[in-house]
Amino acid sequence: MTRKQRRLSIVAGFMLTLGVAAALVLTAFEENIVFFYTPSQLAEKNIPPDRRLRLGGLVEEGSIGREADGVTITFRVTDTVEAVPVRFRGLLPDLFREGQGVVAEGSLSAEGIFVATGVLAKHDENYMPKEVAEALKEAGQWKGDHE
Amino acid sequence: MTAELGHYALVLALAVALVQGLVPLYGAHRGEAGWIALARPAAAVQCLLIVVAFGALTNAYVSSDFSVLNVASNSHSAKPLLYKITGVWGNHEGSLLLWVLILALFGGAVALFGGNLPAPFRARVLAVQALIAVGFLSFVLFTSNPFARLLPPPVDGRGLNPLLQDPGLAFHPPFLYLGYVGFSMAFSFAVAALIEGRVDAAWARWVRPWTLAAWCFLTVGIGLGSWWAYYELGWGGWWFWDPVENASFMPWLAGTALLHSSIVVEKRDSLKNWTVLLAILTFSLSLLGTFLVRSGVLTSVHAFATDPARGSFILAFLFVVVAGSLGLYALRAPAMRGGGLFAPVSREGALVFNNLLLSTACATVFLGTLYPLFLDALSGQKITVGPPYFHATFGPLMVPVLLATALGPMLPWKRGDLLGALQRLKFAVAATLAALFLTLVLAHDGPWLAIPALAIGVWMIAGALEEAAQRLRLFRVPVAESLRRLIRLPRAAWGATFAHAGVGAVVIGIVASSAWQEEKLVVMRPGEVLSVGGYEVTFDGAAEFQGPNYTGVRGAFRVSRDGRAVTALQPEARNYPNPPMATTEAAIRTGWDGDLYAVIGDPTGDGAWSTRLYHKPLVHWIWFGSLVMVLGGLISLSDRRHRVGAPARRTTADAVPAAAEGD
Numbered sequence: 001m002t003r004k005q006r007r008l009s010i011v012a013g014f015m016l017t018l019g020v021a022a023a024l025v026l027t028a029f030e031e032n033i034v035f036f037y038t039p040s041q042l043a044e045k046n047i048p049p050d051r052r053l054r055l056g057g058l059v060e061e062g063s064i065g066r067e068a069d070g071v072t073i074t075f076r077v078t079d080t081v082e083a084v085p086v087r088f089r090g091l092l093p094d095l096f097r098e099g100q101g102v103v104a105e106g107s108l109s110a111e112g113i114f115v116a117t118g119v120l121a122k123h124d125e126n127y128m129p130k131e132v133a134e135a136l137k138e139a140g141q142w143k144g145d146h147e
Numbered sequence: 148m149t150a151e152l153g154h155y156a157l158v159l160a161l162a163v164a165l166v167q168g169l170v171p172l173y174g175a176h177r178g179e180a181g182w183i184a185l186a187r188p189a190a191a192v193q194c195l196l197i198v199v200a201f202g203a204l205t206n207a208y209v210s211s212d213f214s215v216l217n218v219a220s221n222s223h224s225a226k227p228l229l230y231k232i233t234g235v236w237g238n239h240e241g242s243l244l245l246w247v248l249i250l251a252l253f254g255g256a257v258a259l260f261g262g263n264l265p266a267p268f269r270a271r272v273l274a275v276q277a278l279i280a281v282g283f284l285s286f287v288l289f290t291s292n293p294f295a296r297l298l299p300p301p302v303d304g305r306g307l308n309p310l311l312q313d314p315g316l317a318f319h320p321p322f323l324y325l326g327y328v329g330f331s332m333a334f335s336f337a338v339a340a341l342i343e344g345r346v347d348a349a350w351a352r353w354v355r356p357w358t359l360a361a362w363c364f365l366t367v368g369i370g371l372g373s374w375w376a377y378y379e380l381g382w383g384g385w386w387f388w389d390p391v392e393n394a395s396f397m398p399w400l401a402g403t404a405l406l407h408s409s410i411v412v413e414k415r416d417s418l419k420n421w422t423v424l425l426a427i428l429t430f431s432l433s434l435l436g437t438f439l440v441r442s443g444v445l446t447s448v449h450a451f452a453t454d455p456a457r458g459s460f461i462l463a464f465l466f467v468v469v470a471g472s473l474g475l476y477a478l479r480a481p482a483m484r485g486g487g488l489f490a491p492v493s494r495e496g497a498l499v500f501n502n503l504l505l506s507t508a509c510a511t512v513f514l515g516t517l518y519p520l521f522l523d524a525l526s527g528q529k530i531t532v533g534p535p536y537f538h539a540t541f542g543p544l545m546v547p548v549l550l551a552t553a554l555g556p557m558l559p560w561k562r563g564d565l566l567g568a569l570q571r572l573k574f575a576v577a578a579t580l581a582a583l584f585l586t587l588v589l590a591h592d593g594p595w596l597a598i599p600a601l602a603i604g605v606w607m608i609a610g611a612l613e614e615a616a617q618r619l620r621l622f623r624v625p626v627a628e629s630l631r632r633l634i635r636l637p638r639a640a641w642g643a644t645f646a647h648a649g650v651g652a653v654v655i656g657i658v659a660s661s662a663w664q665e666e667k668l669v670v671m672r673p674g675e676v677l678s679v680g681g682y683e684v685t686f687d688g689a690a691e692f693q694g695p696n697y698t699g700v701r702g703a704f705r706v707s708r709d710g711r712a713v714t715a716l717q718p719e720a721r722n723y724p725n726p727p728m729a730t731t732e733a734a735i736r737t738g739w740d741g742d743l744y745a746v747i748g749d750p751t752g753d754g755a756w757s758t759r760l761y762h763k764p765l766v767h768w769i770w771f772g773s774l775v776m777v778l779g780g781l782i783s784l785s786d787r788r789h790r791v792g793a794p795a796r797r798t799t800a801d802a803v804p805a806a807a808e809g810d
Contacts, residue, residue, distance in 0.1 A: 003488060006488060006489065006490070006491070009491045010491070010499060013491070013499075013500070013503060014503060017503050017504060017507050017544075018507065020543075020544075021507045021508075021510065021511055021540070021544060024511065024539060024540040024543060024544070025511055025514055025515075025540050027539070028515075028535070028536045028539035028540045029518070029532070029536065031535070031539070032532065032533060032535040032536040032539065033530050033531075033532060033536075034530060034531045034532070034533055035528070035529070035530050036529035036530065036531065054529075054531060066751065069670070070669075070670030070751045070755065070757055071668050071669060071670055071748075071757050089668065090668060090759075091381075091668070091746060091748040091749075091757060091759050092748075092749070094381075094720070094728075094729035094730060094731055095728075095729055105531075105533075
């Protein structure tokens with residue numbers, strides 16, 4: 001095999017791999033990008049059920065409840081303007097509290113309940129999920145850092 | 148006083164690094180022996196000064212000197228000594244000081260052990276290393292001074308995040324940094340070679356041990372991090388495709404590719420341009436990882452700092468390093484001609500294949516990690532790219548490279564025969580088919596993709612073992628002869644055997660634990676029995692207790708199998724007061740068949756608790772396999788060729804007998 005052929009075969013292999021990778025990336029991006037919404041944005045935009053998304057805001061005071069099976073938890077996420085009911089089956093993070101920042105990932109059910117597959121709360125007392133902090137600032141509800 | 152001493156030493160180190168970065172570089176250009184000779188002592192002095200600075204900060208932590216702001220914000224007098232020491236790097240400023248310390252130690256090691264390098268080349272390597280140090284030292288001194296005073300000092304410190312008070316995480320950052328910064332050696336060697344305009348087999352042989360060492364450290368660092376996430380976060384997961392995890396995984400992928408391509412440069416004098424480029428990219432990805440984690444653009448446990456000045460500084464530095472080195476590469480690389488010819492099916496071909504797929508896979512991880520950041524910066528739109536994206540892109544790209552891992556070492560240099568290699572791997576082929584058949588019969592309840600995926604792991608282990616057996620001529624020559632070969636053959640090849648088998652074990656662990664995992668999420672009353680993964684688990688209730696620096700709730704589970712008691716599990720939920728924080732301590736029982744993992748949740752009334760129980764088959768193979776990989780790296784590092792040092796350039800590069808039978 002000459003030097004030219006060898007180079008050609010390597011370039012061909014390279015293009016092929018790159019093409020496959022590009023195709024994989026594009027389809028994966030199309031299907032797996034998860035957008036972040038606040039309760040107000042969720043109310044504004046008409047999002048079809050079963051589309052994966054992230055919902056962020058504060059856990060509404062007095063909204064936490066537990067269903068009969070004991071491991072399904074319901075609460076409402078609010079940005080003080082709008083509130084969305086959330087249902088989550090699982091163990092809540094250690095720092096999940098009423099009135100504190102939370103990000104839930106999941107999708108809307110046909111009845112408009114947000115069914116969460118994962119719930120992220122603050123890592124510690126000083127930390128507020130960044131998206132939530134910014135969203136609250138926009139809603140004019142931000143009271144400054146906890147520090 | 149010691150804080151000022153440390154600060155002063157750091158300022159001096161910056162001055163020394165500036166001199167070390169400029170004078171030897173110019174000296175090597177002009178051929179001035181005296182200027183060139185400055186590099187070694189300067190590297191030693193710089194290293195010493197940074198050791199003093201690091202010692203000063205450690206001293207402030209150990210003696211709980213709360214007049215130092217950094218100590219007051221991150222330590223507490225009631226902390227155990229181990230966590231006082233590891234608290235030094237459990238924060239932004241201290242972790243950067245550790246970064247600089249490791250950089251200086253690597254530079255010092257080149258100065259000390261680099262006796263066999265030609266003086267001008269060594270001077271250039273040390274100068275590049277010093278220029279990196281200049282960037283990081285100014286970053287520490289101007290934006291993140293760990294020695295800033297706090298007056299009047301508080302009575303006690305604010306404490307270290309309890310999540311970080313853990314042996315697994317205590318040593319995770321140093322190993323990660325040893326890996327990141329270790330790749331700076333490959334970078335410095337690459338840039339020095341570009342300045343000289345010469346890359347040859349001897350160059351590859353100098354670069355290889357440094358890259359290998361960095362790779363081993365990074366593997367340990369990533370392994371420790373994922374192990375910590377597994378037992379400490381209480382979610383039962385060990386890898387989340389979190390941007391911070393990806394930040395350490397990208398240099399690992401590029402570094403793995405670099406390890407393989409440098410073999411081709413060393414043995415066949417080919418792929419030189421690509422290897423130099425890879426060395427530059429690997430370190431750039433390490434810097435990018437540092438930027439992502441340290442600049443606060445990501446929200447996670449790792450992001451200590453959210454000061455925009457810091458982010459812009461690292462970003463600017465990253466830009467200078469990447470643009471500068473790539474510019475130099477564009478200028479000089481075309482002049483370097485490739486050497487030996489090879490057919491697509493050959494050892495070289497297999498290594499190119501490995502590089503192509505590893506770097507493409509690295510690029511897909513890069514896109515998934517950075518796309519949300521770009522989108523946020525450009526349009527303010529907030530998105531996340533989760534695990535499904537990475538499973539759909541990274542997974543398929545890994546399959547061919549994993550399959551090729553067993554074949555590559557069976558192919559000869561220059562021209563190989565795929566069918567012949569497969570025939571020589573007949574036992575491995577048989578073992579793989581047997582594994583396929585057995586999982587199909589025994590464990591067909593999982594996702595069907597898991598069955599071939601598991602077989603890939605078996606193929607890699609069996610292939611590595613069969614290749615090793617053939618190298619020993621096992622059962623074909625007397626046992627004594629095989630033993631002699633075991634000792635005499637180059638260790639680099641044994642390293643490859645272990646590393647490849649280790650990857651196989653990791654694959655098996657990942658596949659088995661995710662495909663056949665059993666998860667139970669239920670409310671349990673005292674006395675209730677639950678069956679998980681073939682075990683009967685009895686809940687005996689939960690009670691409050693008092694820990695050394697926390698309070699908590701401890702659940703009690705009895706585990707039995709077929710009526711015989713196996714073990715007791717006691718998961719905890721803890722509340723730390725300094726700083727106030729709650730953590731979950733999962734209880735894990737590791738058996739030969741996998742882990743039983745228990746987490747205690749919240750009380751639901753009447754003495755009942757919400758609990759989560761997992762059975763994760765073979766999950767421990769992930770970390771066991773990583774250790775085997777590192778062991779392989781260490782064996783390869785102990786190869787005679789690295790110990791006796793690199794041969795002189797050109798003249799004898801091909802005359803070393805051991806090189807004939809290689810990796």
